[in-house]
Structures are given as C-alpha cells and as structure tokens.
Amino acid sequence: MQAADKKSVAIIGAGIFGLSLAVALRDKNYVVNVFDRNVYHENGYDPEGDDVQAASVDLNKIFRASYGTKLHYQRLAMESRNAWMIQDNKRGFLGDNDENGGRLFVNSGMLRVQPTTHLDTLEKETLANMERDGLRGTQFVKSSPNDRERAESLGWKAKLLDFDIPETSPTQTFDAVLDSLAGFVRCSSACTYWYDISVAKGVKFNFGKEGSVESLVKIPCSAGTLKEKVIGLKTRDGVIHNADTVVVAAGSFSTQVLPELSYHLESSAGSVASFKINPSQKDLWDKYSPEKFPVITWKASPRNRSGRDTGSIYALPRTPEGYIKIGFRGIKFTNFQPAPEGATFTQDGKWSVPLPADECKTLPEPAMYAMKQFVSIFLPEFEDVPFSTTKLCWYTDSLDNSFVIDYVPDFAENSVFICTGGSGHGAKFLPVLGEHAADILENGDRSTTYMRTFWRWRPGMPRRNGLEDGPGGPRDISGEFA
Ligand SMILES: Cc1cc2nc3c(=O)[nH]c(=O)nc-3n(C[C@H](O)[C@H](O)[C@H](O)COP(=O)(O)OP(=O)(O)OC[C@H]3O[C@@H](n4cnc5c(N)ncnc54)[C@H](O)[C@@H]3O)c2cc1C
16 A cells, blocks of 8 residues: 555543554554543643543553563553653653653662562562563562662662561561562653644644534444444534544543443543642652652552551652642552443443542542552551542443454444553553554554454453452442432
8 A cells, every 4th residue: 555545543541541542643654633522632631630531641650561471561661661752852851860750660679568478479470480581680579689689779768668568567568569660750840742743744633513423423334244434523512524534542431432442441530649749848748759759659459457458559759839649559449330322332221331520539538548559558657648639530441351352343344443541550651552552553453563462352251350240239329319
C-alpha cells in the first residue's frame, strides 16, 4: 500500500491509549482524527481540574517492570522504560536531572513492602523472573545481607526503609524488596507532551462539544454479511465525521460508546487521596521528596483481627506542587446501573459504569479505613491530618487484566478497532503502547508484536478478575449514592 492510500482513522479518546496510538498511526502515514469531550487543548490535562474524568489525567502513576510470571509485560515495561528515558533526554533531562520536577519518568525506586517479615509467593516469582531476564541485580531484598551490601555500593540503601509491624513485641519490621528499575511517570505532563507531538505530526483533534461522540454511524454491509459496517461517527454538535476505521479508546466509558464491549470490559473505581505539604514544612518536604522516598506498595494480605482485607495500597513521593498521593486498590468498587438495549452482556440487566464526576469525591468507608491504617504505618506524620483531596478514579478492567487491542468482529470490514482495557496498569506504557497497537491495526493476525496474543479479542474467556461479581455484591456502591 502506498502512503497516499493509507486509511483514515477516527480515534475516540485522547487519553494515554488514544494519544499513543494516534502518534504511531501518523508515523505510518494514516490520516488521524482524535475526538475527546474534554477540552485538553485549554486545560492542559490539568490533574487538579474537577470535572475531568479520565484515568490518564493525574499527577503521577507508578512505573514498574515487576510483573510476576507475566514476562511479556515485564519485557514491554523495559521497552517503555527505555523510551521514557529517550524522551526525557530529548527534553534536556539527562541522567537523574529533575529540575523543577520536569522529568516525565522519575526513577525514584519502588519499595514492595511485604505483608509480613517474609517474602510472599508472588514476590518470590517476581524475583525468579527478574533473575531469568538478567535483572535480579536491580532488586534489593531488605532482609538479605548481600542485597543490602549491594544497595549500599550502588547508592540505593537509604531507600530500603524500615516500617514497624503494628502490635509486635519486640517490634518487628516488614520485609521489603526495593526495585531500582521502578519509579513513577508524571501522567498529565506526559499526556500534554504527547498531545504536542501528535499535533506537530499532523494529528487533528476535536475537543469539547465538537469532540464529544454521540454515536457510531453504521450502514448495512453490501458484501453478503449480516454484519453492519461503521463508516464514521457523529458528534454532539450534530456533525458526521467519516473514517475508514473508528477506534474506541474511551477508557472506562468505552462500553457506553460501544455496548458490544460489555462482556469484555467493566468500569470499576480505585480510591485516591492526597495530603498537601508546602516547602516551609522543610522536614516533610525533604523526607517525602522523590530523591529520598521511593514509591511504596503494600499488600496487607493477612487479614486483620476482624477478618477484614485492608490490602493493596500505595503511596508516591511528593510532587513538585507538594502532593503526596495514596491509592487503595484492595477493593475496586463498581457502580451497577440498568444497561441499555444494545449491551450484549449484562448481569441482572445491569452493567457497571463510572459515577458522575460530582459523585466521585467521597470515598467508600472500606477505602478510608484501609488508607488510614496505611497512613499510620507508612506516613505517620499524617496520622491525624485530614486528606487534602479524595477521588474515585475509574479503571477499565478486562477479563484477565490484559489490554484489549483488536478489531471488533461484530462489525464488517475491520471498521471498528478497540484500544483500551488498561486494567490499572496502562499508563507506564504510553511511549510504546501505540506502536504495538498500530502494528495490530495495520496487520491484524500478520502483526509481529509479541503482545498480539495477549491483547486479542477474547470471546471464549471466562469472566474473571472480579468481572464475575455482578451487582449487589460488596464492591457495588451504586446503592450508596441512590
Ligand atoms: C486509580 C487508578 C490507578 C492507576 N494506577 C496506575 C499505575 O500506577 N501505573 C500505571 O501504569 N497505570 C495505572 N493506571 C492505569 C492507567 O491510568 C490507565 O490504563 C490509562 O490511563 C488509561 O488510559 P485510556 O486512554 O484508556 O483512558 P482515559 O485516560 O480514561 O481516557 C479516555 C478518554 O476518552 C474520552 N471519552 C470517553 N467517552 C467519550 C465520548 N463519548 N466522546 C469523546 N471522548 C470520550 C474521555 O474524556 C477520556 O479523555 C491506574 C488507573 C486508575 C484508575
């Protein structure tokens, strides 16, 4: 195919998935039009904006390459890490330079704090896979004298922090593994940067009312199939935009854009809170800086005395603005509402969709409880301090936690492509995700990306990963806001 023959693609969603794909498709000479109802060209993906609902619009997200047995994601993360560094270098941030908090990827390290004084099974698997890929030297086990020595010689020892296990006498500390490959990415800044790259490469953006997609435009297909063909999309201002392929990259709103996705994806909420400090609080400002404080993750899997699972919480070092962000993912909350007619899969006639933005500021009680416990152990100076912000942030969960990047077989002539299903770990892949996705869009089964098998449309896969729960269970918070 000659460059001039390349297809036109309309991408719904200018978050991380949409942006990354847009750039990669432009590099392959496609005509690319991106649609988003948010006015990112005006608000610059402002993470403090109140009404923006997009997982990509955020201060920061964790970067890790530790993926347990999922070596393909470990490999993709390493590819992405390299790409983040190249972009930061291009932007003038060489080595560890993070002047004015300007880097996009910060290699602060990540301390994976264990539930007990020992390493748990997943941790042992992760270390074994790191060993297999020649990366074990980047990991430091707190309880290992050899690793401590290595950490010291490589300048990482100060981040092998001790945290006391409550109610132990004599006091014991949690074991932990410091991952020196890890850190965080400045999500909103990265989106702004990729938006600018997209514009410079000739991607066209439609924002606000002109970018808000109301429906896909379908016609019967002439080629002897009952399937319909999508020929474009209609925006809220009434305009129809034609495209050879429409890509749904609408994050946790994807099922609402295309109800045919309802078996494959579910929207669920992570709980996020923050404390704000200012430079005059010098001790705290220094202690929680990325230079001194790693990303902390903690899985309190042994249940507490009342049988409650408070696990899976994380905190990130303070931002240049002074925010220390904490996230709870021990329970991903659902919001089951009556599903529309086009939904191909429902549970008791319902599906889980994001709550309206103004109902996302209050965190459910189990999240508050778990976060307060976490704060008392890991951020003790804040034990009695109220959170500065609280927010439910919506995941797009897939059946197995892997992304969904493929043509939707319900439509004829490869007219609809889906690129979403971030399942709480997509942000770190922004620099490389689009190249792999564009390979699939261009070549389908002939694509050569090693992620093809994992990202394909998976109709036969059982509903797992919490998607089997349905309405009315302990994760469903729809009743709380009725
Ligand atoms: C609480 C939480 C914590 C996370 N932590 C991490 C982490 O530590 N590390 C990591 O790597 N990843 C993390 N992730 C995952 C990561 O943030 C996501 O995978 C990624 O941001 C998803 O990007 P997206 O483009 O698919 O979706 P989004 O960012 O949600 O973007 C979708 C876009 O589609 C637009 N849209 C929706 N409907 C329409 C419509 N009808 N018309 C026009 N536009 C529309 C929206 O406005 C939005 O801009 C986390 C996610 C959450 C929720």
